[in-house]
Amino acid sequence: MKQMLVSLKGKRMSRSQVFRRVGAVSATGVALILGVAPVANATWSSYIENWGIGSKSRLWNDQSYTQTHFTKCSTSYSSSSVDVRLYRHRQNDEPVAYDIKHFTQCMYWSDGDDTSTGVWTGLPAGSYYFQIKGIDGFDSGSEPRLAVREVIQDTTLAD
Known part of the structure; x- marks a missing residue:
């Protein structure tokens, strides 16, 4: 089975590496949103x-x-x-x-x-x-x- 490679800013990564990176960024974004949401609703x-x-x-x-x-x-x-x-x-x-x-x-x-x-x-x-x-x-x-x-x-x- 041929592994698909994706180019990200000139770096070649496998599909699984891309998904791991996107997952980490998404989790960080959710953590930031959840951390800020109570403050946004406070006032x-x-x-x-x-x-x-x-x-x-x-x-x-x-x-x-x-x-x-x-x-x-x-x-x-x-x-x-x-x-x-x-x-x-x-x-x-x-x-x-x-x-x-x-x-x-x-x-x-x-x-x-x-x-x-x-x-x-x-x-x-x-x-x-x-x-x-x-x-x-x-x-x-x-x-x-x-x-x-x-x-x-x-x-x-x-x-």
């Missing part, structure tokens, strides 16, 4: 448009530490504040509630500091989301509504 950004009291963010996986940043907020009322509460989602059970953060700085764009940040620490591993608990002093009802130009959910402690 995400989005925006909020027309949210009311009780609106919830998407879920994300986290442990130990998380920050929620709201940049350039406005409401359909006085644009003075928004209250944000963090929850740990539990399948088939009530969520665990963490303290409420009172955001005001994101409402005032003219002073150059237009971001409010909530920080929660000591979190067990799990799935988390935040919920709008109050807008402009209201804690129930369909008004006022909230808009946030940028929301950044940051789970990396190295900031």
Whole structure:
């Protein structure tokens, strides 16, 4: 049986050598992707448009530490504040509630500091989301509504 040879950058290799090399490169690529994937999913950004009291963010996986940043907020009322509460989602059970953060700085764009940040620490591993608990002093009802130009959910402690 004739052995097939393949040329790779001027080097002649047998088919089995090529497959071994491709396999090693593929395994390295998979290891790199798997090593980076959790970091890529740790921090995400989005925006909020027309949210009311009780609106919830998407879920994300986290442990130990998380920050929620709201940049350039406005409401359909006085644009003075928004209250944000963090929850740990539990399948088939009530969520665990963490303290409420009172955001005001994101409402005032003219002073150059237009971001409010909530920080929660000591979190067990799990799935988390935040919920709008109050807008402009209201804690129930369909008004006022909230808009946030940028929301950044940051789970990396190295900031």
